[in-house]
Amino acid sequence: MDSNNNESNDSRRDFLRKGFVATAAVATGLGLVETACKETKPKTGDKVKLLSPDGKIVEVDSSMINPAIPDSLLSKHNVREGVPGKKFVMVIDLSRCRNAGKCKSACSKMHYLPDNRSYIKINKMQDSDKAAPYWMPTPCFHCDNPPCVKVCPVGATFKLTDGIVGIDNERCIGCRFCMVACPYSARVFNWDTEYQLNITQMNEIKPHAACSTHVSGTVEKCDFCPTNTAKDELPDCVQACPNGVFYFGDEVEDVVSNGDETVRLSQLLKDKSGYRYLEDLGTKPRVYYLPPVNRQFPFKDAEVPTEAEGQTTHESGH
Amino acid sequence: MKLKHNNIIRSLALCCCLFVFSAQRVSAQDSTNAEAQITLTFGEQDSVKQAKAVVTKNHTPLKGVDVVFLIKKSFGSLPLGDAVTTDENGEAVADFPTDMPGDHEGNITVLAKVEENDQTGELLASKVTNWGVPTTVKDKFDQRTLWSPAANAPIPLVVTVVSLVALVWGIILYMLSQLVKINRLGKA
Amino acid sequence: MEPVKIKLDKSNQLLTDLMPKKFNASGKLWVGVLLVIVVIGFYAYIRQLQKGLVVTDMRDFTSWGIYISNFVFFVAIxxxxxxxxxxxxxxxxxxxxxxxxxxxxxxxxAIFFAAIIIIVDMGRPERFWHLFAFGRLQSPILWDVIVITTYLVVSSLLLYIPLLPDIAICRDLTPASLKFKKWFYTFLALNWRGTSQQYALIHKCINVLAVLVVPLALGIHTVTSWLFATTYRAGWDSSNFGPYFVAGAFQAGCGGVIAVTYVLRNHYNLKKYITTKHFDNMAKLLVLLSLVYLYFNINEYLVPGYKMKTVDGEHLKSLFTGHYAPLFWSVQIFGMVVPIVVMLFKKGRAPLPVFIVSLLVVVGAWFKRFLIVVPTLLHPFIPIQNVPASWHTYMPTWEEWAITSASLAGALLVITFFVRLFPIISIWEMTEEQQSPQIDEQTNLYEAQA
Incomplete structure (x- = not known):
C-alpha cells in the first residue's frame, strides 16, 4: 500500500465514494464503481470541476475520473453528425403537466448545470382571460427551419442529420445573435467565467459526445441528451417526468414513448390534436404539444409566484 | 485501510453482477421447465396481413391466454392493439397495420408476449418480417439552404455576395493603384 | 484644368487661418478629459475580460444591451x-x-469605433478570427462585417485622397528641424507636387469614390437593420426597418456634423469660412431629414399600434405608457419634433440654436437606438418567468457605461487629433473655389463675410 498517501488524499477519495459516485453513477453506471476500486493513479495535476450531489461545484484531480465508455467509441463520434437514420421528435402532453419540475432537475443533473441555469423552462401560460392557465414546459424545439442556425456567423450551431440542433462551444464567438433569433427563448448564455466544463472535461465525466459544454462567453441549450439517444435511451427529462408528459421517439419509426406507453406518433397527434407552438412562424419545430384539455391535475400556481410582469419579484423556483 | 475499502466495493460490485446474471438464467429455465411455448408466424387472410401466435404447453394448445403483440422500436415496444386471448387452438391473431414503417428494407421485428401467469410463466417470441414500409430518410442535408453549413450556402447568395465584393474591392484596388500613380508622378 | 496655385507664404490668409494649430489650454483639458474616460473604459473592459460578460447587466433575455445600441448609433453617425x-x-x-x-x-x-464596440460585445473576442475561418455567408452578421470593413476603407480613402494636397502643404511648411513631423507628412503626402496630372487623378478618384460610397452607406444601415429585422421579435419584425434605419442615420449624422462643426468653428475661429449661412443651410437640411425620420417613426409605431397584436402590443405599451414611456416620448419630442419646430424659424437657424438642437438630435439618436434594441428583448413570445427578478429589467452597469463612454470619447479623440495634425477645412479646395471664376451667388459667402 502506498505509504505516502496523506490524510487529505484519503478524505478526498472518501468524498468521491460517498458523494460524487452517487451523482455521476446515474450517467456512467458501473464504470465508475470500477474507477473507485482502482488503485490511486498518479495524479495528473489537472483539476476537473464536478457537480456534487448537494449542487456544489467541486474540483477533483482528473486522474480520479475514468471514462466509463472507451475512448475508441468517443473518437468515432462526430459532433456535427447525428445518429444515422433517425429523426428525433418530442411530444409534450400539456394536459398532464403539473409543474412538478422533475424534468428540470433531471436535465440539470444530466448536463451538470449550475443553479441559475436551466435548459427546460416550465412556463405558466394562459391563452385568453377566460381560459384556465396551464403549465408549458419548453425545451429547445430543434426546428427544421432553425432561425438560430441561419443567423450563426461561424457555424457554431448547426443541424445534425438526426434533427438535433447542436452547438460547438469551441467555435462559438459569443455574439448571441442566435439568442435573439430564437423566438422561443430556448438558449442560455455563459455570462461568467466561474463555472466551466469544456468538451474534454465533460468526456471525462461521461461520454457526453455532442454539445452542452459550459464554456465561458458561449451559448448553450437543450440538446435532447445525445448520450442517451445514441444508446436508444430516452432523454433524462422524459425518464424523470412522474406524469408521463414527455414522449420522445423517432419520426422515421413514427413511434414515440414516454417510458410507460409507446404509441404511434401520427396517431397520437391526430387523436389529440397535436400542434406546434407558433406554427405560423414557419420554424418547423421538432417538438409537438398536445393541448391542455381533460387535465389530469387542476392548475395550481407555483409556490413562488411566477408572473409575466416585471414588477413581481421572485427567484427561480427549484 | 484503503485496500479494505477497495475490496469491499469490488466484491459488492461483483455480487451485483452475479445477481443480475443469475436472475436472467433462472427466469429462462422457468419457462422451459413449464414446457409452455409460444410460436409466432405470419400469414395473410382476405389480403389482411396477420401475426399469429400459438401458445402450447406440453405440445397441447392452451386456451384463454392473453397475448400481446408488439413491434420493437428504438425507445420501446409498440403494442399492436389490445391483448388477444388464445382460442381452443391456442391461437391468437392480430391484424398487422399496412402503414407501419420498417427499416430501409421494410423489416420489422414483431414480438408476441405473454405476461407472467401461473399456467405459462412469461413467454416471448420474436420474429422479423418485411411487412413494414421501407423508410428512407429524406433529409435536406446536402441541399443548399439558409441553415446549411458554410459550404452549402445557396448559390444565388454566394454569387450576389461574391460579385458585389469583387466589384467594390476592384474599385478600391483601382483607387489604390491611382495613389501609386500619384506617388510616381511626383517622383518624376 | 489649371492646377490650383497655393502661395506658401504669410500673405496667404488661408494658411494662417486653416493650418493645424497646437492645443491651447482648453484643448489640452479636452484631450485630458477624453483620455481619462478612455482609460476608465479600458479598466472596465479588462474587468469584463477577466470576469466575463457577467459584469454587464445583460442576461439571457436582454442578451443585447447598450453595446449593441451604441454600435447602431456609431453606424448611424x-x-x-x-x-x-x-x-x-x-x-x-x-x-x-x-x-x-x-x-x-x-x-x-464612428465606423472604426462601431467595429471596436462589436468586438467588446462578443463573449469570446479572441475568437474573432473564426469569422474569417468559418464565416457563413447566410448570416447577416457576416454581411455586416463585409460591408462595414468596406465602408471603413472607402471612407478612409475619401478622407485621405482629398487630403493629399494639404498634407503636402503641411510637409512644405514644416521646418526640417522637426525631423519626425517632416518625415510623417512626407510619408503621407505621396510625393505630391501639385501637377495638373496629379490634380486630375485626385479629382477622378474623388468622383468615383463619391459615387461608390452612396450605395455602401445605404448598405451598412440596411444590413445593420437586418440584424434585427431578420428575427421574429416584436418591434423588429418589420420590412420597413432598412429605410427606417437609413432615415435615422441621415438625421443623426447631420446633427453630428453640425455639432462638431460648431465647436471647431468657435474654437479655431473659422467664422470666415463656416458662416451663418452654412448653419442656416444645414439646419434646413436637418429639418428635412428630421421630417423624413419622423415620417418613418409614425409608420413604424402607428401601424403595429393600430393592430396591437399580442406581443407587439405589450412591447408598444411599454414604450407608449409603460416603463420606457418617459424615455420614448423624450426622444420622440426632443430628438425629432422640437428640432423641426425650432429650425423652421429663421432665428432658430442661427449657429447657437442650431448647435443646441443638433446636440438634442445626437443625444436623442443615441437613446433612440437604446429604445430600438432593449425593450424588444424584454418582450419575447413566451413571457419572461422563472428567472431572478433582476433579469426582467435591464439597467446598464458602470462597466457598460464606462466602456460605452470610452468608445464615444475615443471617437472624439480621433477627430481631435486629426484636427491637430491636418487642416480641417480643405485649403486647396477653398483656394480652388476662391480662384474659380464661376462662383454663383450661393457660394459667394466668403466674399460677403470678408
Whole structure:
C-alpha cells in the first residue's frame, strides 16, 4: 500500500465514494464503481470541476475520473453528425403537466448545470382571460427551419442529420445573435467565467459526445441528451417526468414513448390534436404539444409566484 | 485501510453482477421447465396481413391466454392493439397495420408476449418480417439552404455576395493603384 | 484644368487661418478629459475580460444591451460622410466644401469605433478570427462585417485622397528641424507636387469614390437593420426597418456634423469660412431629414399600434405608457419634433440654436437606438418567468457605461487629433473655389463675410 498517501488524499477519495459516485453513477453506471476500486493513479495535476450531489461545484484531480465508455467509441463520434437514420421528435402532453419540475432537475443533473441555469423552462401560460392557465414546459424545439442556425456567423450551431440542433462551444464567438433569433427563448448564455466544463472535461465525466459544454462567453441549450439517444435511451427529462408528459421517439419509426406507453406518433397527434407552438412562424419545430384539455391535475400556481410582469419579484423556483 | 475499502466495493460490485446474471438464467429455465411455448408466424387472410401466435404447453394448445403483440422500436415496444386471448387452438391473431414503417428494407421485428401467469410463466417470441414500409430518410442535408453549413450556402447568395465584393474591392484596388500613380508622378 | 496655385507664404490668409494649430489650454483639458474616460473604459473592459460578460447587466433575455445600441448609433453617425461628401457633391451643392473633411473624419472615427464596440460585445473576442475561418455567408452578421470593413476603407480613402494636397502643404511648411513631423507628412503626402496630372487623378478618384460610397452607406444601415429585422421579435419584425434605419442615420449624422462643426468653428475661429449661412443651410437640411425620420417613426409605431397584436402590443405599451414611456416620448419630442419646430424659424437657424438642437438630435439618436434594441428583448413570445427578478429589467452597469463612454470619447479623440495634425477645412479646395471664376451667388459667402 502506498505509504505516502496523506490524510487529505484519503478524505478526498472518501468524498468521491460517498458523494460524487452517487451523482455521476446515474450517467456512467458501473464504470465508475470500477474507477473507485482502482488503485490511486498518479495524479495528473489537472483539476476537473464536478457537480456534487448537494449542487456544489467541486474540483477533483482528473486522474480520479475514468471514462466509463472507451475512448475508441468517443473518437468515432462526430459532433456535427447525428445518429444515422433517425429523426428525433418530442411530444409534450400539456394536459398532464403539473409543474412538478422533475424534468428540470433531471436535465440539470444530466448536463451538470449550475443553479441559475436551466435548459427546460416550465412556463405558466394562459391563452385568453377566460381560459384556465396551464403549465408549458419548453425545451429547445430543434426546428427544421432553425432561425438560430441561419443567423450563426461561424457555424457554431448547426443541424445534425438526426434533427438535433447542436452547438460547438469551441467555435462559438459569443455574439448571441442566435439568442435573439430564437423566438422561443430556448438558449442560455455563459455570462461568467466561474463555472466551466469544456468538451474534454465533460468526456471525462461521461461520454457526453455532442454539445452542452459550459464554456465561458458561449451559448448553450437543450440538446435532447445525445448520450442517451445514441444508446436508444430516452432523454433524462422524459425518464424523470412522474406524469408521463414527455414522449420522445423517432419520426422515421413514427413511434414515440414516454417510458410507460409507446404509441404511434401520427396517431397520437391526430387523436389529440397535436400542434406546434407558433406554427405560423414557419420554424418547423421538432417538438409537438398536445393541448391542455381533460387535465389530469387542476392548475395550481407555483409556490413562488411566477408572473409575466416585471414588477413581481421572485427567484427561480427549484 | 484503503485496500479494505477497495475490496469491499469490488466484491459488492461483483455480487451485483452475479445477481443480475443469475436472475436472467433462472427466469429462462422457468419457462422451459413449464414446457409452455409460444410460436409466432405470419400469414395473410382476405389480403389482411396477420401475426399469429400459438401458445402450447406440453405440445397441447392452451386456451384463454392473453397475448400481446408488439413491434420493437428504438425507445420501446409498440403494442399492436389490445391483448388477444388464445382460442381452443391456442391461437391468437392480430391484424398487422399496412402503414407501419420498417427499416430501409421494410423489416420489422414483431414480438408476441405473454405476461407472467401461473399456467405459462412469461413467454416471448420474436420474429422479423418485411411487412413494414421501407423508410428512407429524406433529409435536406446536402441541399443548399439558409441553415446549411458554410459550404452549402445557396448559390444565388454566394454569387450576389461574391460579385458585389469583387466589384467594390476592384474599385478600391483601382483607387489604390491611382495613389501609386500619384506617388510616381511626383517622383518624376 | 489649371492646377490650383497655393502661395506658401504669410500673405496667404488661408494658411494662417486653416493650418493645424497646437492645443491651447482648453484643448489640452479636452484631450485630458477624453483620455481619462478612455482609460476608465479600458479598466472596465479588462474587468469584463477577466470576469466575463457577467459584469454587464445583460442576461439571457436582454442578451443585447447598450453595446449593441451604441454600435447602431456609431453606424448611424457614420452616414454623415457620404451625406456631405457624396450626396451633396453629386447634387452640386457648393457650400458644402468647408464641411466635407469634418464630416468625413466623423464617418471614419464612428465606423472604426462601431467595429471596436462589436468586438467588446462578443463573449469570446479572441475568437474573432473564426469569422474569417468559418464565416457563413447566410448570416447577416457576416454581411455586416463585409460591408462595414468596406465602408471603413472607402471612407478612409475619401478622407485621405482629398487630403493629399494639404498634407503636402503641411510637409512644405514644416521646418526640417522637426525631423519626425517632416518625415510623417512626407510619408503621407505621396510625393505630391501639385501637377495638373496629379490634380486630375485626385479629382477622378474623388468622383468615383463619391459615387461608390452612396450605395455602401445605404448598405451598412440596411444590413445593420437586418440584424434585427431578420428575427421574429416584436418591434423588429418589420420590412420597413432598412429605410427606417437609413432615415435615422441621415438625421443623426447631420446633427453630428453640425455639432462638431460648431465647436471647431468657435474654437479655431473659422467664422470666415463656416458662416451663418452654412448653419442656416444645414439646419434646413436637418429639418428635412428630421421630417423624413419622423415620417418613418409614425409608420413604424402607428401601424403595429393600430393592430396591437399580442406581443407587439405589450412591447408598444411599454414604450407608449409603460416603463420606457418617459424615455420614448423624450426622444420622440426632443430628438425629432422640437428640432423641426425650432429650425423652421429663421432665428432658430442661427449657429447657437442650431448647435443646441443638433446636440438634442445626437443625444436623442443615441437613446433612440437604446429604445430600438432593449425593450424588444424584454418582450419575447413566451413571457419572461422563472428567472431572478433582476433579469426582467435591464439597467446598464458602470462597466457598460464606462466602456460605452470610452468608445464615444475615443471617437472624439480621433477627430481631435486629426484636427491637430491636418487642416480641417480643405485649403486647396477653398483656394480652388476662391480662384474659380464661376462662383454663383450661393457660394459667394466668403466674399460677403470678408
Amino acid at each position: 457614420s452616414l454623415v460622410g457620404s451625406l456631405v461628401s457624396a450626396i451633396l457633391k453629386l447634387a452640386n451643392v457648393r457650400w458644402r466644401t468647408p464641411l466635407v473633411r469634418i464630416s468625413e473624419i466623423i464617418a471614419v472615427a
